[in-house]
Amino acid sequence: MEQESILEELLLKKSQQKKKISPINYKERLFVLTKTNLSYYEYDKEKKGSKKGSIDIKKIRCVETVNQEEQAPLERQYPFQVRSQNTKLIFSVVNHYF
Template sequence: MYPRVILKGTMIKKSQQKRRTSPCNYKERFFVLDTQELKYSERRPGKKPTLKGCIELSRIKCVEIVCTDIPIPCSYKYPFQVFHDNYYLYIFAPDNDCRQRWVRALKEGDRFEKCDVK
């Protein structure tokens, strides 16, 4: 049986900078949340989507809305964070309603503890 899609949509992802020399950048990605994974892909007109990342929901430790006074350098101004495997994935939604839907869906089931906002 295939996993059921819960949410999908375009948002902006901040680079995770897993290497010291990685630049900090923001890229538009198409996100899909299903009953097993959170996936994100690069979509280009006329080309097949390229999967850029996939996180099993069982590996996600917490999900929180990010409140910050620091200027956000991308066009989507509503950030939230997903903490998994000792990394923070920062995602920027186009509006507060969209952010609330994603955070609520990712937190479904109360499997997470509250995490520190970084």
């Protein structure tokens, strides 16, 4: 049974660079916050895409702003990160008005 979402928001998520040769890129992901998890999905305007990952809320250690990259495009001006013991997610708010 799926939990009721508290908040659903489209964010730009930075790649986690799990492979050394992976390029740094950002993709739009649909983030869904419930009472127990922060999950993210492939973004599709028509429907919720496949689940790409999640973090147990109890395991989150910190949420903080991070320094933006030099000459960051407008859509990546305000990055922040969520850290748990094994995961660091970096994302920015998607604003389609830029």
